[in-house]
Amino acid sequence: MTNARYTDLQLDALRELANIGSGTAGTALSSLLGSPIELSVPSASAVLLSACPMRLIRLVITPLHPRDQLQHLFNRIQAQR
Numbered sequence: 001m002t003n004a005r006y007t008d009l010q011l012d013a014l015r016e017l018a019n020i021g022s023g024t025a026g027t028a029l030s031s032l033l034g035s036p037i038e039l040s041v042p043s044a045s046a047v048l049l050s051a052c053p054m055r056l057i058r059l060v061i062t063p064l065h066p067r068d069q070l071q072h073l074f075n076r077i078q079a080q081r
Contacts, residue, residue, distance in 0.1 A: 006046065035077050 006014070019041075026039045047055060 033074075033077060 022039060026037055030037045
């Protein structure tokens, strides 16, 4: 989707904020669990507010939803103990 509302510089800044936030959350989760974790590069897009409900539905029914990935991580850690 092309987005005429944001410049390339603005999009880069938003990506960097997402990376910093993800890294900080990953570090906190790793400290909380006492175990290293692996992070993947997040993806994001700007969408119209009216498109959000369908996007959220797709996220919830997607097997690789972050919630499922987190549950898988907890299960792996518990199996190692």
